[in-house]
Amino acid sequence: MNRYIGIDVHQDKCHGTVLDEDGITARQGYFQNSPSGFKDFFDGTGTGKVAIEATDAWQPVYDWLTEKGFDVKLAHPHKTRIIAEVKIKTDCRDSEALADLVRADLIAEVYVPCDDMRELRGIAKQRGKLVQERSKYKNRTKAQLRKRGIEYKDRNIWTKSGKQWLRDLEINAVNDFLEVLKTLNDRISKLEEEIEEIAGDMEEARLLMTIPGVSYYTALTIIAEIATIERFPSPEHLCSYAGLVPSVKQSGSKEVHGPISGGRPLLRWIIYQATHNHKNNAPNSHVTEFYKRLEQRKPKKLAKTAAARKLTTVIYWMLKLKEEFHPKGYDPRTSR
Structure with a gap:
C-alpha cells in the first residue's frame, strides 16, 4: 500500500x-x-x-x-x-x-545538490557568516569611538599600526572586540586557504577566475550555489534563480515591473560583489561598458542590477560552453 x-x-x-x-x-x-x-x-x-x-x-x-x-x-x-x-x-x-x-502530486520541489556541493555550500556560507560577524565587531568598535568623541576618519584603524593605536586608547570594550576580531580573522584565513585549494582543483572555478575581479571565494561560492549549470535551460532561468529579475504584475494588457524578489540571497550578493569588483578591475570590458552606458540614463541601483544580470549571463555561457571570459563579449550561438 x-x-x-x-x-x-x-x-x-x-x-x-x-x-x-x-x-x-x-x-x-x-x-x-x-x-x-x-x-x-x-x-x-x-x-x-x-x-x-x-x-x-x-x-x-x-x-x-x-x-x-x-x-x-x-x-x-x-x-x-x-x-x-x-x-x-x-x-x-x-x-x-x-x-x-x-x-495530490502538488509539491513545488527545491533542487537538492549532491553531497560534495552541499559541503561546498557549507564552506562558502560559513565564510560569509564569519565575515558578517567581523563586520559587526568592526562597527561596534567604531561605535565605541564615536561614543567618546574620538576622531578616526583620517586613520585606517584596521592596519597593524591602526590596531595598536586602538589598544593604546585603553578602552576595555574596544580591546575585547579586537581579541574577537583576531580570532575571526584567523578562522577566515584558514577557510580562505581551504577555499583556494578546493577552487584551484575545479575546472569551473578556474574558468570563472578568468573574469577580472572574481576571486577563489567568489568562484567557489557561485559554483556551490549553482551546483550544475545543466539544470538551467537558459541564462534567464539562472538570473531568476539568483533573484536578479524584476517581479512582474500583469492584469489584462497592463504589465507592471516591480523590484527584484526571491532567488538565492548568497548567490545574488556574491554576483553583486563580483560585478562591483569587475568594474574596478576591467574598465574596458563589455560588462563595464554596459554599466557605464546604463548609468548615464538610469538610477545607479538599476544600472548595478542590470550589470549583475549581464555578468550572470556571461557566467552561464562560460560554464555551459566551458570557455574563458571574453573581455569584448561574444555570441554563444557561434561558439563551439
Missing part, C-alpha cells in the same frame, strides 16, 4: 503525518530529529512518498529516508504554503498539508 508522508521539521523535533492511499491518517505525531527518532516513527510504515519543507534542519531526515528507499521531495516553503491555502482550504498543521500535497 502506498504511503504519503508530510514532515514538519524543526531543530530538535519533527511532526509527521502518514496517509494511506485513500487519504486516511495512518500515523501522526512528534519524533526526535535524529536517527533513533526517525526509526521509532517510521518503523512498520513501509516506504512511500515523503514531502519535507526546506528549512535549516532538513538534511538529517532527508538523507535517512532516502537511504531507506523513500521517495523524498524537498518542498519550497513559500510556494508550498500558497498551494496549500488554495488547494487544501483547511487549517491543517504543516505536516498534514504536506502529506495531502504529496498525495
Whole structure:
C-alpha cells in the first residue's frame, strides 16, 4: 500500500503525518530529529512518498529516508504554503498539508545538490557568516569611538599600526572586540586557504577566475550555489534563480515591473560583489561598458542590477560552453 508522508521539521523535533492511499491518517505525531527518532516513527510504515519543507534542519531526515528507499521531495516553503491555502482550504498543521500535497502530486520541489556541493555550500556560507560577524565587531568598535568623541576618519584603524593605536586608547570594550576580531580573522584565513585549494582543483572555478575581479571565494561560492549549470535551460532561468529579475504584475494588457524578489540571497550578493569588483578591475570590458552606458540614463541601483544580470549571463555561457571570459563579449550561438 502506498504511503504519503508530510514532515514538519524543526531543530530538535519533527511532526509527521502518514496517509494511506485513500487519504486516511495512518500515523501522526512528534519524533526526535535524529536517527533513533526517525526509526521509532517510521518503523512498520513501509516506504512511500515523503514531502519535507526546506528549512535549516532538513538534511538529517532527508538523507535517512532516502537511504531507506523513500521517495523524498524537498518542498519550497513559500510556494508550498500558497498551494496549500488554495488547494487544501483547511487549517491543517504543516505536516498534514504536506502529506495531502504529496498525495495530490502538488509539491513545488527545491533542487537538492549532491553531497560534495552541499559541503561546498557549507564552506562558502560559513565564510560569509564569519565575515558578517567581523563586520559587526568592526562597527561596534567604531561605535565605541564615536561614543567618546574620538576622531578616526583620517586613520585606517584596521592596519597593524591602526590596531595598536586602538589598544593604546585603553578602552576595555574596544580591546575585547579586537581579541574577537583576531580570532575571526584567523578562522577566515584558514577557510580562505581551504577555499583556494578546493577552487584551484575545479575546472569551473578556474574558468570563472578568468573574469577580472572574481576571486577563489567568489568562484567557489557561485559554483556551490549553482551546483550544475545543466539544470538551467537558459541564462534567464539562472538570473531568476539568483533573484536578479524584476517581479512582474500583469492584469489584462497592463504589465507592471516591480523590484527584484526571491532567488538565492548568497548567490545574488556574491554576483553583486563580483560585478562591483569587475568594474574596478576591467574598465574596458563589455560588462563595464554596459554599466557605464546604463548609468548615464538610469538610477545607479538599476544600472548595478542590470550589470549583475549581464555578468550572470556571461557566467552561464562560460560554464555551459566551458570557455574563458571574453573581455569584448561574444555570441554563444557561434561558439563551439
